[in-house]
Amino acid sequence: MDVRQLSEAVTEKTKVDTTARDVEKIISGLASSSHFWEIVCATQKPFSVVAEIIGALKEKGLVRVDQEGEITLTPQGQEFLKENFIAPRRDYTCPACEGRGIGLEKIKEWMQKFDELTVDRPKAIIDYDQGYITTASVMARVALMTERGDLEGKKLLVLGDDDLLSLAAGLTGMPKEIVVLEIDERLVNYINEKASMLSVPVKALKYDFRDKLPEQYVGYFDTFNTDPPETIEALEVCMTRGLSSLSGEGCAGYFGLTRTEASLKKWSQFQKMLLSKFKVAITDIIDNFNHYVNWDYLLGSIRDDYSFVQVKPKLNWYRSSMYRIETVSGFEKIENRPMPCELYVDEEALIYKPDKSR
Amino acid sequence: MDVRQLSEAVTEKTKVDTTARDVEKIISGLASSSHFWEIVCATQKPFSVVAEIIGALKEKGLVRVDQEGEITLTPQGQEFLKENFIAPRRDYTCPACEGRGIGLEKIKEWMQKFDELTVDRPKAIIDYDQGYITTASVMARVALMTERGDLEGKKLLVLGDDDLLSLAAGLTGMPKEIVVLEIDERLVNYINEKASMLSVPVKALKYDFRDKLPEQYVGYFDTFNTDPPETIEALEVCMTRGLSSLSGEGCAGYFGLTRTEASLKKWSQFQKMLLSKFKVAITDIIDNFNHYVNWDYLLGSIRDDYSFVQVKPKLNWYRSSMYRIETVSGFEKIENRPMPCELYVDEEALIYKPDKSR
Known part of the structure; x- marks a missing residue:
């Protein structure tokens, strides 16, 4: 499987720029979790990108999805991981502050x-x-x-x-x-x-x-x-x-x-x-x-x-x-005027609004 | 005491832009510590700025310095704090990770x-x-x-x-x-x-x-x-x-x-x-x-x-x-050439090099 080609296909489909490293990060996330939302959370990639990448990996036989929607790497997926030096995601988050730094x-x-x-x-x-x-x-x-x-x-x-x-x-x-x-x-x-x-x-x-x-x-x-x-x-x-x-x-x-x-x-x-x-x-x-x-x-x-x-x-x-x-120094008054703008439709997000007619 | 005037005088003297809020932050720091290096650490202001502000506050009778170099607010300084709604600095840093978020x-x-x-x-x-x-x-x-x-x-x-x-x-x-x-x-x-x-x-x-x-x-x-x-x-x-x-x-x-x-x-x-x-x-x-x-x-x-x-x-x-x-996407090769530049003299820092002849 060519990671770059996959990233380009995902970019095309989602309209969100997706790099080869993004694909690697999703695979790394898949190696440490089988739950879709945990993978989205750990890899910090746009929802639609994660979904499309996993969809493509499934098609290529690198992952399988069971009846409960759990996602696991197939032997072929594991092999791919090793060949490409992709490590499973590790987590060093401080448990006392959930990583925020505030006790x-x-x-x-x-x-x-x-x-x-x-x-x-x-x-x-x-x-x-x-x-x-x-x-x-x-x-x-x-x-x-x-x-x-x-x-x-x-x-x-x-x-x-x-x-x-x-x-x-x-x-x-x-x-x-x-x-x-x-x-x-x-x-x-x-x-x-x-x-x-x-x-x-x-x-x-x-x-x-x-x-x-x-x-x-x-x-x-x-x-x-x-x-x-x-x-x-x-x-x-x-x-x-x-x-x-x-x-x-x-x-x-x-x-x-x-x-x-x-x-x-x-x-x-x-x-x-x-x-x-x-x-x-x-x-x-x-x-x-x-x-x-x-x-x-x-x-x-x-x-x-x-x-x-x-x-x-x-x-x-x-x-x-x-x-x-x-x-900082030099900060000045900003003009205060109405600014018409679409606030709630976002091409990249696509998470709340798959139906564009909204 | 006029905080803005003081900040302008410090800007003039240190050549580091200093705001009225910076002065307030140093005073807030003084209300919770008497050790110079702790105040520098807590307020996160350039070393020379902290020194000059404390020097000026001393001259105006708002702080006193004892023989060991400990700095304390005078009754006049305490009064100033109250009048200007300046609160002593508070610290919520997570002790388990020293605030880094890494356990x-x-x-x-x-x-x-x-x-x-x-x-x-x-x-x-x-x-x-x-x-x-x-x-x-x-x-x-x-x-x-x-x-x-x-x-x-x-x-x-x-x-x-x-x-x-x-x-x-x-x-x-x-x-x-x-x-x-x-x-x-x-x-x-x-x-x-x-x-x-x-x-x-x-x-x-x-x-x-x-x-x-x-x-x-x-x-x-x-x-x-x-x-x-x-x-x-x-x-x-x-x-x-x-x-x-x-x-x-x-x-x-x-x-x-x-x-x-x-x-x-x-x-x-x-x-x-x-x-x-x-x-x-x-x-x-x-x-x-x-x-x-x-x-x-x-x-x-x-x-x-x-x-x-x-x-x-x-x-x-x-x-x-x-x-x-x-x-991010679109990142391109950068020209690789020698770049002559002074690496170790810094007008703002003034901490290692008070002697400009170095």
Whole structure:
């Protein structure tokens, strides 16, 4: 089997640039797991790419799929592994912090408080491409912000908040003020109710990213947080909104970016856009920081032509890297204007929307 | 006291852009530690900036320095903290992995082997701006490379190796081949001796970054590792050498970058240069990953006009962030030619070279 040829065929089929090394990484993932979602999680490649590569390997007789959708290497696949010096994937993730670097032991009281507070949280719905992160992820994000001096005594803007980060930050009692701008009215109401119950300085307002930022919030905040849809266009809109809200140099922005919905080529394009358009530095990219709780609508929303894909995830497989950016000297006001853009259809992702008519 | 005015005066004096938020961060650091090197470590600001800010705060009566060089906030300083909503620095670092995300428990056998092997390692010397990282740091770096599929069965180039990463990687038995290019002959000989003792496929050669890469190594490797001197010019040379050595798309580069010797403005410039000049994506920036073992020549090489600076470090205060970059689709051969450049004098660092006549 020619790995390069296979990668080219997959690029053609998925429209996501796929390299020979990507194919090797999937094979390496297959050598250490037989569960589709675990392989996607470990190899950090776009969902559609992983599915197509496994599909092709099956056709070539390198893997077999059983009735439960478990994927295993055939003897021929094992042989291929050896001949090409491909090693099974190894895992050195720190169990005490799940690899984030933030000690969970140090924030366990916050975690408990958050769980109690949000036990009745709204469900993730497909309309806004929702999905929320685990309690450990959201509270570790709050700890990271605090450690970096971006939260305590500061003003925080949360752009889109299905994660309920505003409440997570609010319950620590540390921020001076938190404003949430969110499109989903269920969340706006929920956050405002809980905030008044807790008596924390959190206020949520209905807002669409494509509209300009409310004037009173331009240049008002110390820190922003968002989880942008992953097209270059939407990323640019989100960064513009977040950075417009900051008061000057030395302020910070936090956001998650996946490799499951975006190729590294897109990461490269995004990073280049970010650094050439705005006076910022990327200070952190922490792999697998955000773990998403599995959402109900997954299997119904994705392709059903591969049986190994239509299996219930055994782990919180969908993850994202945590980015922190900081504004540097020379950072200037950004023009605040409406930016029309498609936020929820993404050619690369293809995970929530196999039906393009949506 | 006007924080902005102070930051401007410090910018003027140090020639390192310093923001009002930087001053706040130093004050926040002072509220949680009285040891100069701990404050430098916690606040991650250039050494000269921290020294000048503390010097200015002392003059204004906000801090006092005792005979041992311990720095404390005066009542006036405490008042300032409160009035300006500045919180003492908090620390949520995971103790099990020192914040790297790589479980030390999983690599402790490697760590022991490395310590035994390198017990007689050459000392860090000032001539080449040396200083090496702790055993935990170097072995965690090897684990990170392995986890990301960049080491096992792969060819690794190490550009400059006072850290002895080549031996650290070699002793795991996983890489196919390791080549070290290093300017210091003591290290070249040491690495070759130990490698032959261990019978691992490591070869070290004398090389100066400014020369072009030996032709046989152009496009030869899967992975490179380096710890570049931190001027934009030297960074560009190192990235060019490292990336020239890679065989194509999907390959990786690893390197450390500090905030103690480089301002965030320089990080921003470097990142912009990297992304616009080469077809790569930054996949990871892991804060405080590399901890440097304190080196003998520190106090003799730095300014002696502030007594609080001339104290022996109580911790491995000098740290760097771990960068991983990956080449993406469209990555092409880079021209291999000599690049004359000053590698060891850095206006921003000023830590090893207060005497400009060197």
